[in-house]
Amino acid sequence: MQTTVVTARKIQYNRMGKIISMCNKYEENGVAKDEIISYLHIGKILHEVNLLEEQKIVLAQVLALVDLHMPDGILIAGDIYDKAVPSAEAVKVFDTFLSELADRGLSVFLISGNHDSSERIHFASRILQKENIFIKGIFDGKLEPVELNKDGQKVSVYLLPYIKPFDVRPYYPEEEIDSYDRAVRTVLSHVDINPEAVNVLVAHQFITGAVSSESETVMVGGLDNIGADAFDLFDYVALGHLHRAQKVKRETIRYCGTLFPYSFDKNEGEKSVTMLTIEQGKEIVVDTLAIHPRHGLCTVSGSLQEVLGGEGCEEYVKVVLTDGEDQVDVVPRLRVKYPNLLTVEFEGRTRAALEGIKNAEQIADRSPMELFAEFFEERSGEKLAEEDRTLVEQMMRELLEGGES
Numbered sequence: 001m002q003t004t005v006v007t008a009r010k011i012q013y014n015r016m017g018k019i020i021s022m023c024n025k026y027e028e029n030g031v032a033k034d035e036i037i038s039y040l041h042i043g044k045i046l047h048e049v050n051l052l053e054e055q056k057i058v059l060a061q062v063l064a065l066v067d068l069h070m071p072d073g074i075l076i077a078g079d080i081y082d083k084a085v086p087s088a089e090a091v092k093v094f095d096t097f098l099s100e101l102a103d104r105g106l107s108v109f110l111i112s113g114n115h116d117s118s119e120r121i122h123f124a125s126r127i128l129q130k131e132n133i134f135i136k137g138i139f140d141g142k143l144e145p146v147e148l149n150k151d152g153q154k155v156s157v158y159l160l161p162y163i164k165p166f167d168v169r170p171y172y173p174e175e176e177i178d179s180y181d182r183a184v185r186t187v188l189s190h191v192d193i194n195p196e197a198v199n200v201l202v203a204h205q206f207i208t209g210a211v212s213s214e215s216e217t218v219m220v221g222g223l224d225n226i227g228a229d230a231f232d233l234f235d236y237v238a239l240g241h242l243h244r245a246q247k248v249k250r251e252t253i254r255y256c257g258t259l260f261p262y263s264f265d266k267n268e269g270e271k272s273v274t275m276l277t278i279e280q281g282k283e284i285v286v287d288t289l290a291i292h293p294r295h296g297l298c299t300v301s302g303s304l305q306e307v308l309g310g311e312g313c314e315e316y317v318k319v320v321l322t323d324g325e326d327q328v329d330v331v332p333r334l335r336v337k338y339p340n341l342l343t344v345e346f347e348g349r350t351r352a353a354l355e356g357i358k359n360a361e362q363i364a365d366r367s368p369m370e371l372f373a374e375f376f377e378e379r380s381g382e383k384l385a386e387e388d389r390t391l392v393e394q395m396m397r398e399l400l401e402g403g404e405s
Contacts, residue, residue, distance in 0.1 A: 078113025
């Protein structure tokens with residue numbers, strides 16, 4: 001989770017979508033505090049284990065940080081839920097969390113992410129705005145700021161939900177919008193920025209140069225990549241989508257990361273809240289506050305004998321057995337030592353599965369059209385004709401515009 005502080009106000013954010021908050025309590029040095037939280041993925045199920053109880057614990061830590069730092073507001077940058085149709089229990093958890101924030105008098109700003117149903121997130125947004133809860137679940141062709149003014153410090157918060165080219169094209173028929181990058185640039189090019197204010201954008205996209213992890217869905221060939229320079233007009237960009245807390249290109253374009261690790265990938269990194277401090281003169285200082293999940297995720301490797309002879313732990317565990325052959329009654333025996341065992345893999349079987357993959361990094365760096373052309377040539381022994389290439393490109397564009405988020 002990430003937090004931001006400003007001399008006139010402070011902003012903090014973490015990953016739940018992303019939350020930016022502006023604090024009305026000033027310290028002796030004249031610094032105000034705000035909090036930002038990123039995506040939550042409430043209702044996430046990992047290897048058939050429901051993580052709701054773990055999520056309640058980290059959300060309670062967020063509320064404790066809110067009580068400690070007394071921010072003015074919270075930003076949530078999408079992926080509030082893990083599924084477009086969340087369970088009743090997941091909705092109740094978020095409802096409780098949102099109510100707790102509202103009871104503290106905070107302004108809450110939230111957008112939908114690619115895991116959310118835009119319509120469901122947008123529901124009752126006009127009513128909730130009366131309670132200083134600002135929701136942008138659906139892109140409606142406009143990107144208008146929520147204006148905040150505290151003791152002369154002006155802050156404009158822009159809410160841009162997760163968008164695809166298909167979402168943007170109807171509002172700008174004169175523009176050629178054939179990519180995610182072009183879609184975002186088109187929307188932002190029509191924003192009327194106030195140079196006197198601190199301009200903050202909350203968005204949910206994949207920025208070129210950011211580090212992803214195995215718990216995220218990244219499009220092959222970088223189809224959904226957005227260049228960081230698209231956000232040059234904004235003083236701070238609070239991003240949701242990627243699960244690792246990180247900056248991209250500059251200190252003030254940041255993913256705050258998830259509150260809980262959702263994969264065994266080390267790229268997930270440590271979990272934290274990002275604190276933003278906005279000094280007089282629009283200078284922004286970034287700091288982080290740690291979030292401590294009750295159980296982390298870890299991987300234990302070795303022969304069955306070695307793993308059973310280890311110390312054991314209470315974390316959520318993936319065991320990778322190097323014996324090569326399947327073992328009888330492996331899971332019950334491992335659960336004695338590792339009660340929160342999630343999955344067991346056999347190294348030999350994993351190697352065999354990976355033999356068919358040439359080079360994942362090389363594949364990710366190439367466009368879908370290049371990959372299809374190579375596949376066609378390998379299968380048919382002939383190069384793809386130009387007219388066929390044009391037809392395939394058209395079909396890919398149609399799939400990109402109307403496909404799954």
